[in-house]
Amino acid sequence: MAELASAKVKDAITSMLEEIDRSCMRRMQGRMHRCAANCCDNMDLSIDQVNACVETCSKSMGEAQNFVQNELNNYQDRIQRCAQSCQDNLRDKISPSTSETQIAAYKKDFEGCVVNCAETHIQLVPAMLKRVKEFLNRTTDQI
Numbered sequence: 001m002a003e004l005a006s007a008k009v010k011d012a013i014t015s016m017l018e019e020i021d022r023s024c025m026r027r028m029q030g031r032m033h034r035c036a037a038n039c040c041d042n043m044d045l046s047i048d049q050v051n052a053c054v055e056t057c058s059k060s061m062g063e064a065q066n067f068v069q070n071e072l073n074n075y076q077d078r079i080q081r082c083a084q085s086c087q088d089n090l091r092d093k094i095s096p097s098t099s100e101t102q103i104a105a106y107k108k109d110f111e112g113c114v115v116n117c118a119e120t121h122i123q124l125v126p127a128m129l130k131r132v133k134e135f136l137n138r139t140t141d142q143i
Contacts, residue, residue: 002111002114002115002118004115005114005115005117005118005119006118008118008119008122009079009118009121009122012122012125013072013075013125015125016125016128016129016132017068019129020068020129020132020133020136023133024064024132024133024136024137025064025068025136028060028061028064028136028139029061032057032058032060032061035053035056035057036053036054036057036058038053039053039054039057040054060139063139064135064136064139067132067135067136067139068132068136071128071131071132075121075124075128078121078124079117079118079121082117082120082121083114083117085113086110086113086114086117087110089109089110089113090106090107090109090110090113093106094106
């Protein structure tokens with residue numbers, strides 16, 4: 001049950017990243033490389049100027065990648081905190097005198113809690129996608 005929920009979260013994130021790549025990142029990457037190629041094609045620039053030009057071309061792409069990574073890290077942290085809360089609730093219920101039957105019931109509750117975490121966080125993916133796209137579209141406009 002928890003494995004299926006985990007797979008659903010992974011699929012949702014993968015779909016989101018594919019959408020981000022297709023709708024924003026590839027365009028940005030193409031622009032970055034064309035910009036860098038123009039820097040290299042300019043024979044009037046010194047080595048330092050070419051390096052600075054190329055670095056300027058890649059700045060927006062780096063910012064975009066950092067933003068996406070931070071969003072993913074925050075999302076992962078939230079899921080982990082939710083799952084940790086499920087685990088804490090389980091631990092609070094179990095004592096040395098807890099029967100095997102009770103433990104089995106608590107473990108089932110734990111799995112349900114973890115599945116609920118996954119389902120709740122899957123519902124957050126569209127908002128995260130919107131945030132990322134808005135940021136990337138603003139960043140793309142600056143290139």
